[in-house]
Amino acid sequence: MTKNECSFILDAVRTKDEEKKAALFEATVKTVNEMGFASASVSKITKEAGVSPATLYIYHKNKEELLVSTYITxxxxxxxxxxxxxxxxxxxxxxxxxxxxxxxxxxxxxxxxxxxxxxxxxxxxxxxxxxxxxxxxxxxxxxxxxxxxxxxxxxxxxxxxxxxxxxxxxxxxxxxxxxxxxxxxxxxxxxxxxxxxxxxxx
Amino acid sequence: MTKNECSFILDAVRTKDEEKKAALFEATVKTVNEMGFASASVSKITKEAGVSPATLYIYHKNKEELLVSTYITxxxxxxxxxxxxxxxxxxxxxxxxxxxxxxxxxxxxxxxxxxxxxxxxxxxxxxxxxxxxxxxxxxxxxxxxxxxxxxxxxxxxxxxxxxxxxxxxxxxxxxxxxxxxxxxxxxxxxxxxxxxxxxxxx
Amino acid sequence: MTKNECSFILDAVRTKDEEKKAALFEATVKTVNEMGFASASVSKITKEAGVSPATLYIYHKNKEELLVSTYITxxxxxxxxxxxxxxxxxxxxxxxxxxxxxxxxxxxxxxxxxxxxxxxxxxxxxxxxxxxxxxxxxxxxxxxxxxxxxxxxxxxxxxxxxxxxxxxxxxxxxxxxxxxxxxxxxxxxxxxxxxxxxxxxx
Amino acid sequence: MTKNECSFILDAVRTKDEEKKAALFEATVKTVNEMGFASASVSKITKEAGVSPATLYIYHKNKEELLVSTYITxxxxxxxxxxxxxxxxxxxxxxxxxxxxxxxxxxxxxxxxxxxxxxxxxxxxxxxxxxxxxxxxxxxxxxxxxxxxxxxxxxxxxxxxxxxxxxxxxxxxxxxxxxxxxxxxxxxxxxxxxxxxxxxxx
DNA sequence: GATGAATGAGCCTTCATTCAT
DNA sequence: GATGAATGAAGGCTCATTCAT
The missing domain is CATH 1.10.357.10 (Tetracycline Repressor, domain 2)
Structure with missing residues (x-):
């Protein structure tokens, strides 16, 4: 199978990654808005994003960096x-x-x-x-x-x-x-x- | 002992009460300003105020009420x-x-x-x-x-x-x-x- | 009630503290011996000791200090x-x-x-x-x-x-x-x- | 392609295998010595060895078997x-x-x-x-x-x-x-x- | 009124492992 | 064979709150 033949698969994969990152972004905004920094825990944010808590740490160094990068975005x-x-x-x-x-x-x-x-x-x-x-x-x-x-x-x-x-x-x-x-x-x-x-x- | 006889004591007590309440107020403002709602825990606030965590609950129903009353004050x-x-x-x-x-x-x-x-x-x-x-x-x-x-x-x-x-x-x-x-x-x-x-x- | 009259109560209180500390000591030894440092988690040790995980931190700064103090004891x-x-x-x-x-x-x-x-x-x-x-x-x-x-x-x-x-x-x-x-x-x-x-x- | 024809390739592969296995062995020894069984995680060992965590499981059934086989070696x-x-x-x-x-x-x-x-x-x-x-x-x-x-x-x-x-x-x-x-x-x-x-x- | 001790629940993070590629 | 991405479970620790004193 040439690279061309499976490009749609690569796309699918790449898309999924961006989707997860985007889902985390949206979930962070939504959760923090709903309950503030005091209650917006990693587990609530990741549940809202539909991913495992551990997955967050593939995309972000830690919670702080997630919040900062969300703001900068x-x-x-x-x-x-x-x-x-x-x-x-x-x-x-x-x-x-x-x-x-x-x-x-x-x-x-x-x-x-x-x-x-x-x-x-x-x-x-x-x-x-x-x-x-x-x-x-x-x-x-x-x-x-x-x-x-x-x-x-x-x-x-x-x-x-x-x-x-x-x-x-x-x-x-x-x-x-x-x-x-x-x-x-x-x-x-x-x-x-x-x-x-x-x-x-x- | 009549109320009169110990009024100076009550005064002393009352004064002490106000002092503790004021200390909690100041500690809440300071702690929240320094580390945000996410990190301003009851134990940190009461440590800053120089009182026991349990004492907070004499003056306030719970943490939320402490924050709200601080704002209203x-x-x-x-x-x-x-x-x-x-x-x-x-x-x-x-x-x-x-x-x-x-x-x-x-x-x-x-x-x-x-x-x-x-x-x-x-x-x-x-x-x-x-x-x-x-x-x-x-x-x-x-x-x-x-x-x-x-x-x-x-x-x-x-x-x-x-x-x-x-x-x-x-x-x-x-x-x-x-x-x-x-x-x-x-x-x-x-x-x-x-x-x-x-x-x-x- | 004089201090003398309630000394047995004070004893009871003090005894309880020592009991918890001793229970943590024994539980640490037992758990580490049974499953090694790799598996001897705080939650397993405290469960063995019959106390809450949070209680450990009243008696010890952290897990490391618990292990070190157990050894020194x-x-x-x-x-x-x-x-x-x-x-x-x-x-x-x-x-x-x-x-x-x-x-x-x-x-x-x-x-x-x-x-x-x-x-x-x-x-x-x-x-x-x-x-x-x-x-x-x-x-x-x-x-x-x-x-x-x-x-x-x-x-x-x-x-x-x-x-x-x-x-x-x-x-x-x-x-x-x-x-x-x-x-x-x-x-x-x-x-x-x-x-x-x-x-x-x- | 007969076995003979590609033996040099197999050699290369075999060499690579042995290198990875040896790297895991050395990394296990070094990591465990530096931080003990309590902290020597798979991810730290494989990072030290310069391989992916997943690669470990090609050479060893699981973490326990890695440790045991390291000892026996x-x-x-x-x-x-x-x-x-x-x-x-x-x-x-x-x-x-x-x-x-x-x-x-x-x-x-x-x-x-x-x-x-x-x-x-x-x-x-x-x-x-x-x-x-x-x-x-x-x-x-x-x-x-x-x-x-x-x-x-x-x-x-x-x-x-x-x-x-x-x-x-x-x-x-x-x-x-x-x-x-x-x-x-x-x-x-x-x-x-x-x-x-x-x-x-x- | 005031407190230190106590706790179950939850925190953030990393774990050992698997899977699609 | 080799891997980066993914994850449920568990890690150590702190939380807000209560209670006996």
Whole structure:
């Protein structure tokens, strides 16, 4: 049998591996969201993923690494989603509005990922992740904001302040546990952006 | 022996009680901040507090109730701090700026409490707390914002949006893990408030 | 109730503790002898001792410390037994014969302790025990041998050689797994000592 | 393809087999010596040997059989080494001195094998090995000792006693963990033999 | 009120072994 | 023959909680 003849088998095998890894990722997010880090044990996560506890250790060094890699995967995933439709050839307000809408879309579409990331980022696990590396994923957006400051379109204040008004209000609004009344319709998302823009624009 | 005769003893006992309860509170905050909910065990918390594990159960029904009551204590504590200097007899911008500065003062002075509250609020434990009850602590501030909307000083958008721009940017800026570059000087705090005001003002 | 009146209760409590510690000691010896270090798990040892696995950790830091302390206890116990009847006011041959008989008595009476000690001493665990400290238990016997050398009653060879002929043949003979044919009658023990004496005497 | 045509291949394969088997043997000895039976897992042994855990099961039925066969291999190896230079055409004392020196040479040259064998022989694994079979390897030496008894050159005591004075002192002296001070120079080895001979000679 | 001792249940991880390739 | 992936079972240890004192 030539390599070609059995390629479908190889595919099957490779697919299965990726499936297990993906199942562990999803199970980690789901379990941690449902019961928090305090109760999300390896046995519960692997049961949710449909694999043996021992199998986890083929894909991850230990539980900590599983949690960290789950977080990093989400951060990568989200930055990719934001940058996919990113287009810098527009007025700054429009660029940022598009980013704002893309963020909101992501937060809604991937609610569980977002909740996990929030829980992780507000726990001591966060110290295990290199902050610069994560920020690097969002470089184009950061660049465009810096240009806005240089061109005197955006207020010339500490950069963290700009970020704080661009990211966190929307994060809060997308969190049903915090803002249960806010309905994330396209209209509401846009009217929320108006506030963000007013905040940062010069 | 009458109640009077031993009142000084009761006082002594009562004092001791409060001391132990306070020690448990502080130990809970410290331990959870240092190692997260996943590792903050009863034995570690009580060791940090300098009491026996059994003693915890005199003051709290169980571990969950300890965590919840710790969170509620912090919320009460913070709302009291905010409202202490609250004065509604001023222009709305000044009122809110004072609240903003008071919040910042609290976040800085009680960093550990704030970190604990954030960690708690972003975990499933949060569902154990009645949200309305907590919001009620901040009623005067909410009232003043609602009046601002009614008087067309503040944008007439979903109330959650207003909150999102008043609370979360400052919370993010006060989190050294998120905004390590931001220095919370009086000046920086005030320039950050300028953005918040621009965001919500009509 | 005065302290005197309830002393029996305190005794009861203290006794119980010692009982648990003793039960763990015996269970460790028995379990390791029956199935070796490879299979003597904490759960099997504690089941044999009639206590919860968690209870072990009240009395010992961890499994390793349990094994080491069990070995040291045996070594202390044996040296005490040897020195109990030790009497240096006799001709050297008689002194050593008495020690030889006492050793043999101990090996037979406390077969399980001896087997455990042998298994331990021939494993890497042995490196965790301070050799000098253990040798110190047997100081009087060592002294008498050294005097024998000085007085030219015993051959003037490397001290380890003397020890090797005084201890290890008897240890081997007392090991049913090695010398199943040897019957440890008083007569056989004495005739074995004749060889040891001929070996070391000048 | 006939057997002849591919014999060179078979040779290659056979060589490879023997290499893997030998690697497993060495890895077993090394790993058990370093961490004892309690920690010497299949995965650690096979990692040390540079093969997959699954490969172990091609050469051995299971872990127990690996350990037993490792022990038997060592016994065979040692008896072969002792008998290689064995020559019965000499006075008994010289015969035994040669055996003594050969034993010592082996213990030193193959320290790790000796340590493994000691650890094994002092563990319950020993019961899995037929003692007579092992003793049979050393038959010529045993015969010569028996003749010594019959010819009234050696003391007429229980045979186990003779063995105990011929084997165990030297085993102890060759164990650095027991006799760290003893230096196994040719001279020291010979002076130790003098004691053994004095012990058994009539 | 306060505690050290005690525990069954569960923790994270590794075990010895098998199987598809 | 050789292997990496997979696993149920078990490893050592800590958990949250109770109880006798």
């Amino acid at each position: 989400i951060e990568k995933n989200m930055s990719r989603a934001l940058l996919e439709k990113f287009n810098a050839d527009m007025p700054l307000r429009d660029i940022l509005e598009n980013v704002w809408v893309a963020m909101s879309d992501y937060f809604i579409k991937y609610q569980p990922y977002t909740r996990f990331a929030e829980q992780f980022a507000n726990s001591p696990y966060k110290t295990l992740v290199n902050k610069e590396m994560v920020m690097h994923y969002y470089a184009p957006i950061i660049d465009v904001l810096q240009q806005g400051i240089d061109q005197k379109i955006i207020k010339n204040v500490d950069f963290d302040i700009i970020i704080a008004f661009i990211c966190y209000p929307l994060l809060a609004l997308s969190n049903p546990g915090l803002c249960s009344d806010f309905e994330p319709t396209a209209e509401n998302i846009k009217s929320a952006f108006a506030l963000a823009w007013d905040a940062i624009k010069l | 912090i919320e009460k504590n913070m709302s009291r701090a905010l409202l202490e200097k609250f004065n509604a007899d001023m222009p709305l911008r000044d009122i809110l700026e004072n609240v903003w500065v008071a919040m910042s003062d609290y976040f800085i002075k009680y960093q550990p409490y704030t970190r604990f509250a954030e960690q708690f609020a972003n975990s499933p434990y949060k569902t154990l707390v009645n949200k309305e009850m907590v919001m009620h602590y901040y009623a005067p501030i909410i009232d003043v914002l609602q009046q601002g909307i009614d008087q067309k000083i503040i944008k007439n958008v979903d109330f959650d949006i207003i909150i999102a721009f008043i609370c979360y940017p400052l919370l993010a800026l006060s989190n050294p893990g998120l905004c390590s570059d931001f220095e919370p000087t009086a000046e920086n705090i005030k320039s950050a408030f300028a953005l918040a005001w621009d965001a919500i003002k009509l | 045996i070594e202390k116990n044996m040296s005490r037994a040897l020195l109990e009847k030790f009497n240096a006011d006799m001709p050297l041959r008689d002194i050593l014969e008495n020690v030889w008989v006492a050793m043999s008595d101990y090996f037979i009476k406390y077969q399980p302790y001896t087997r455990f000690a042998e298994q331990f001493a021939n494993s890497p665990y042995k490196t965790l025990v301070n050799k000098e400290m253990v040798m110190h238990y047997y100081a009087p016997i060592i002294d008498v041998l050294q005097q024998g050398i000085d007085q030219k009653i015993i051959k003037n060879v490397d001290f380890d050689i003397i020890i090797a002929f005084i201890c290890y043949p008897l240890l081997a003979l007392s090991n049913p797994g090695l010398c199943s044919d040897f019957e440890p009658t008083a007569e056989n023990i004495k005739s074995a000592f004749a060889l040891a004496w001929d070996a070391i005497k000048l | 060592i016994e065979k190896n040692m008896s072969r080494a002792l008998l290689e230079k064995f020559n019965a055409d000499m006075p008994l004392r010289d015969i035994l001195e040669n055996v003594w020196v050969a034993m010592s040479d082996y213990f030193i040259k193959y320290q790790p094998y000796t340590r493994f064998a000691e650890q094994f022989a002092n563990s319950p694994y020993k019961t899995l090995v037929n003692k007579e079979m092992v003793m049979h390897y050393y038959a010529p030496i045993i015969d010569v000792l028996q003749q010594g008894i019959d010819q009234k050159i050696i003391k007429n005591v229980d045979f186990d006693i003779i063995i105990a004075f011929i084997c165990y002192p030297l085993l102890a002296l060759s164990n650095p963990g027991l006799c760290s001070d003893f230096e196994p120079t040719a001279e020291n080895i010979k002076s130790a033999f003098a004691l053994a001979w004095d012990a058994i000679k009539l």
